[in-house]
Amino acid sequence: MIRTFFLKPLNVAIVLVLILILCGSCSVKQDRKRGPHVEGGASGIEFMNLFDLNKDGKISHDEWEEVKPSTQYRGKRWPLYDKNSDWAITINEVPLKEGESEPAPPKEKKFKVTSKQIVFIAKYDKDKDLKISKKEYKGLNFSQFDKNGDGFIEPHEAPRD
Incomplete structure (x- = not known):
């Protein structure tokens, strides 16, 4: 019975996916919204200041690739940090160190228009x-x-x- 279960391609695929899910959740500590923090690497505002070369408030893929080799993040891949897949890492997606709090969101100015x-x-x-x-x-x-x-x-x- 067990042999026939593993011989079916669909069942093999299901088992492989489950193994990948289990191994992936154990290897790197990260929350669901942010990429993993790298020991000794920049985090929070410091991460933004380091990678956001043109200071537009977001890190483009080009900026990431240009700065990443000279940092502790050199082995990390773009998708770990770009959580909403908009090709930009924003302050809400940057990694945080253990115990570090979320940066305050920018205050929106409300204007009365006549x-x-x-x-x-x-x-x-x-x-x-x-x-x-x-x-x-x-x-x-x-x-x-x-x-x-x-x-x-x-x-x-x-x-x-």
Whole structure:
């Protein structure tokens, strides 16, 4: 009976999957959301600062491959850390050391937008992306409205009166 069970290809596959699952869960301590921390390796904010070369708040696969060889993470693979498969490692996916707490999420700024600001955006927003680029706004005072310097006038930056 046991011999015939193992001779069937489907049963062999099931047994192999179970072995892989059991071995995989024992080899590296990690939680379900984050990649494993490597002893002596950077973690948390330090991990982000090390790998995020262009400082855009996420680690691209290219950044990972460029920095990884010079760190304790050189033997680790990308998928261990990119949990949501979006090709970027964010602060919510970086490894943490034992006992290290989650970094505080960035605070979202809530802006009250007036009807006059909405009218201003609608008037100049040619491509209907809810923000005005320099190309769309021909006024001389563009930089006065673009308060965060990102090259766009967003509804909360539009003049209120």
